[in-house]
Amino acid sequence: MKLSQRVQSLTPSKTIEITSTANELKKQGHDVIVLGAGEPDFNTPAHILDAAIQSMREGHTKYTPAGGITELKEAIVKKLERDNGLSYSGNEITVTVGAKHALYNLFQVILDEGDEVIIPAPYWVSYIEQVKLAGGVPVIIEGKEENGFKITPEQLKEAITERTGAFLLNSPSNPTGAMYDREELEALGAICLDHDLVIVSDEIYEHLIYGDDKHISIAAISPELKSNTVIINGVSKTYAMTGWRIGYAAGDARIIKGMTSLSSHSTSNPTSIAQYAALEALDGTQEPVKQMLAAFKERRDYLVGRLQKMEGVSCDTPKGAFYVFANVKEAAKQGGFDSADAWVKGLLEEEKVATVPGSAFGSANHVRLSYATSLEQLQEACDRISRFIKSK
Incomplete structure (x- = not known):
């Protein structure tokens, strides 16, 4: 059966590619830290869950x-x-x-x-x-x-x-x-x-x-x-x-x-x-939003602070969202990689840290790291990234 030209023209998602590779490594028993997710790691606040349950009971x-x-x-x-x-x-x-x-x-x-x-x-x-x-x-x-x-x-x-x-x-x-x-x-x-x-x-x-x-x-x-x-x-x-x-x-x-x-x-x-x-x-109440925001800020500050101390890595402090877009051009070059994409692949294979290459977003020298994960995970991820850079 033929596929439409419309679908064939689509570019495969590097985000999905990285996630799939990370999941496959997890299935093999590897301890993979995924910093690619574009979603909060928190559960939906309880009052929202309760409203959904109530709506079902009321026949909605x-x-x-x-x-x-x-x-x-x-x-x-x-x-x-x-x-x-x-x-x-x-x-x-x-x-x-x-x-x-x-x-x-x-x-x-x-x-x-x-x-x-x-x-x-x-x-x-x-x-x-x-x-x-x-x-x-x-x-x-x-x-x-x-x-x-x-x-x-x-x-x-x-x-x-x-x-x-x-x-x-x-x-x-x-x-x-x-x-x-x-x-x-x-x-x-x-x-x-x-x-x-x-x-x-x-x-x-x-x-x-x-x-x-x-x-x-x-x-x-x-x-x-x-x-x-x-x-x-x-x-x-x-x-x-x-x-x-x-x-x-x-x-x-x-x-x-x-x-x-x-x-x-x-x-x-x-x-x-x-x-x-x-x-x-x-x-409803917006209090859980304030709590999540405070946690994200703490994580952002930690991640940016660690990245800025790594050789060959540079990044500004993002004002919003929950990503850091770091320039790894020099780190990749010093490590013998021909691109940031190759650097990202090496980081995942050697240290089991999954990030998304900046080429997915139209910027070849960068990687996107999500801090929508626990501070403990970020600490371990930064230790691994630092070790990866020093090993080259």
């Missing part, structure tokens, strides 16, 4: 509207007002099977064959493939390391052509943890408005921010930017609910209607029980 186990239950959409409206200072109505919200699904549907709705989407690098691995699946063309702009991995207005302006339809923004960023401040967002937003671009604002890490920096949604800067922006978010990262698969989009009612219609012909609806759990996550 049937189909729901394709765009989500009314109660959850209302909770999302309240959340956007409370956290972001944004006002939306119910027909400007759709609930999806995770934020990844929201992004997928959005690209399917706004792109025609050959339409270009400008994507800053380093980027999350699925952005590129989702644009391609919608018939679009990813146009990559490099966020320079010396600029905190952020692009400039000049770079954005130069990348725009008559085929450009959208600009994708991820702040805080996966994989770098970089954040754009208000002034930077205003400058980028002004260019998008000049060219009438759809701004896709992935804000999934908005509550995982450390220090005094505050998340600013580009949609909150002006009514004009709000009109051109579709916000993508979900409960996975903030509430340790990756497996529940609840995301959402907020934006222009026509786009949201199109996304909902697409869902009605694919997933039917997000899982009913998960929706009631997400409702409790948004409306």
Whole structure:
């Protein structure tokens, strides 16, 4: 049987490749430390679990509207007002099977064959493939390391052509943890408005921010930017609910209607029980979020401190998310490896520490290390990485 050209054009995920190798080594009895996971290691908070159980007992186990239950959409409206200072109505919200699904549907709705989407690098691995699946063309702009991995207005302006339809923004960023401040967002937003671009604002890490920096949604800067922006978010990262698969989009009612219609012909609806759990996550106590954030900060500070002392490794302190994006170009060179990818492979084979090569995110000299794991695991991982570097 033949496979479609659409599927054959997809690039295999290096994240999945590393994870598969790590799991195979674990099956063989090796003690593997995995720093590749893009999910909190905490369990979903108890009050959210209780709400899911209660929803089942109350019979909420049937189909729901394709765009989500009314109660959850209302909770999302309240959340956007409370956290972001944004006002939306119910027909400007759709609930999806995770934020990844929201992004997928959005690209399917706004792109025609050959339409270009400008994507800053380093980027999350699925952005590129989702644009391609919608018939679009990813146009990559490099966020320079010396600029905190952020692009400039000049770079954005130069990348725009008559085929450009959208600009994708991820702040805080996966994989770098970089954040754009208000002034930077205003400058980028002004260019998008000049060219009438759809701004896709992935804000999934908005509550995982450390220090005094505050998340600013580009949609909150002006009514004009709000009109051109579709916000993508979900409960996975903030509430340790990756497996529940609840995301959402907020934006222009026509786009949201199109996304909902697409869902009605694919997933039917997000899982009913998960929706009631997400409702409790948004409306219930936020104390567990504060506790997880404090733990992540402690881990971040430890990991960055250790990495910065290793020969041939350099990294800045990320402002958000739960990843460190470390430059290992010199460590790889000194160790006799021809690339960071080879260095990552050697680290896994020799010291059983799994990280994700930066090439998966569009940056050849880096590796992504997740600190969404215990401090004890991070300590052991750093000991192994240090030993690996010194052995070369």
